Amino acid sequence: MQPRPQIFLIVCIMLGLASCSIVDDTLLTEEIDEFSRGAVVLTAIIESEFELAEDLNTLGFMDNLEFQLELGGHPEPNFKPLFKAMDIAARKNLLTALEGYAETLAVVASGQSISSVYRAFSGAAENLKSLSSDNFSIGHSLSLMDSGQLVSDLSLFDELLILPARDRRLLPIVQKGNTTLKKAATLLYFDIGAPEDQSSKCSYTFPKNDLDATLSSIRLCKGGLRAIVKSAVKFDANIWTDKLAQSSQSDTSNTLPLRDVIRKIVSIQKLGLSFDKLLSDTQAALVAMVAAHKAISDTLKAAQKSRLSSLPAALKSSSFQREVQGLLKAAAETKSVLLELTDNSVTAQNDQTTPTTLQPSGKKDDNQQ
Amino acid sequence: MTTSNEAALTKLQDALDALNSQTASDLPSTQLAKLETAKAALYGEIQALQVHQLDERDAEYSALTNEFQDCKSDLSDLSNWITQRQKRDRALFTLLSKGVGLALSLLA
Numbered sequence: 001m002q003p004r005p006q007i008f009l010i011v012c013i014m015l016g017l018a019s020c021s022i023v024d025d026t027l028l029t030e031e032i033d034e035f036s037r038g039a040v041v042l043t044a045i046i047e048s049e050f051e052l053a054e055d056l057n058t059l060g061f062m063d064n065l066e067f068q069l070e071l072g073g074h075p076e077p078n079f080k081p082l083f084k085a086m087d088i089a090a091r092k093n094l095l096t097a098l099e100g101y102a103e104t105l106a107v108v109a110s111g112q113s114i115s116s117v118y119r120a121f122s123g124a125a126e127n128l129k130s131l132s133s134d135n136f137s138i139g140h141s142l143s144l145m146d147s148g149q150l151v152s153d154l155s156l157f158d159e160l161l162i163l164p165a166r167d168r169r170l171l172p173i174v175q176k177g178n179t180t181l182k183k184a185a186t187l188l189y190f191d192i193g194a195p196e197d198q199s200s201k202c203s204y205t206f207p208k209n210d211l212d213a214t215l216s217s218i219r220l221c222k223g224g225l226r227a228i229v230k231s232a233v234k235f236d237a238n239i240w241t242d243k244l245a246q247s248s249q250s251d252t253s254n255t256l257p258l259r260d261v262i263r264k265i266v267s268i269q270k271l272g273l274s275f276d277k278l279l280s281d282t283q284a285a286l287v288a289m290v291a292a293h294k295a296i297s298d299t300l301k302a303a304q305k306s307r308l309s310s311l312p313a314a315l316k317s318s319s320f321q322r323e324v325q326g327l328l329k330a331a332a333e334t335k336s337v338l339l340e341l342t343d344n345s346v347t348a349q350n351d352q353t354t355p356t357t358l359q360p361s362g363k364k365d366d367n368q369q
Numbered sequence: 370m371t372t373s374n375e376a377a378l379t380k381l382q383d384a385l386d387a388l389n390s391q392t393a394s395d396l397p398s399t400q401l402a403k404l405e406t407a408k409a410a411l412y413g414e415i416q417a418l419q420v421h422q423l424d425e426r427d428a429e430y431s432a433l434t435n436e437f438q439d440c441k442s443d444l445s446d447l448s449n450w451i452t453q454r455q456k457r458d459r460a461l462f463t464l465l466s467k468g469v470g471l472a473l474s475l476l477a
Binding site for chain 1: 392394396398399402405406408413416419420422424426427429433434437438440451454
């Protein structure tokens, strides 16, 4: 039996309504979710970088203390942490707030926070779907497949009624978040800093912390975590270099084998390079995070005017994800090397009481002669 | 960083570089121990000054934290609005579905 034209009209109206969604919300939701997950990981990495810098400073303190004691000195054993509790708290609070914003954004975009209501709401559609074509008494006018499709199309109403309005209200919040996120990223970018001056205008002037500056165009002067890490690495490497020099002059019974000292010096310098790369990549990830968020904002804004693809947002968000995934691995490696150095430090100190390490290497003997 | 801090940092760094240039192998242990003490002191001052740069931004961190909390609050409000709106639309949806069902029945 042929369906009547009126039924086609109803079906067309519903399909038309479905196509009226002003933005590809599935894609937008995915992009916001990716941004959120990336931001959460990035904030955790930045927090761990401050801890790693503190650990590196502690390693230097311990190595120096140990060396002074070996030399028969009377060093001051009171350790002063690098960062004050309030400095760390200020940064942790911001990172937590950023994380909270990103997570809530994802929740709003996905509707997770309203899952129970959503399920109840969807229940109406589910009830409708559970109806067979016989319930409509239209078996003679529509094929079974046609009527099943019609029931499925009806369930699109829930999204059609909510999503455009949600997106309109979401836009100003995301735009406001955009400004705050950019300022926060810039501040963190400044905090990570640079190991050397990046501008010729750095003589006795630290660039003004212009939070409105474009991140990619910032030329930092020496300072921040990268400079702090560089100083700590240089300090610790120098201790071991002095140990190496001193071992050729002093009683070898209280020194490590030459090769171990050399390995230490190399490991510390390699740690310095990988740590600096981690920090530099974190700065790049901050730039990517701002771009990913701006793309979401732009997509929502453009969607107010016309239908458009969310492709630009997808690309920015993917780029951010790639940056963050790379950082995770680099952060884990840096932490592992630092832990190994710290453990070796303790082990080396303990090993000096064992007969095996008391034996000087042949080279050392040669040097002493 | 202020000029005075920057100048202090440069002087400290120069002093540490000068100590680092000492040849450790030429010094007896007691002298070397003193040298290491001096290096540690200078290093500590340098790091303190560099960390001070970060201290100066604490207030900005605090302000931005508040801004993020405001944004999160706005998002929570939107989430609540969506919940309310869905309740309203649910009723509308039920009416629409009944209407469609009725229309289809009449067309049958």
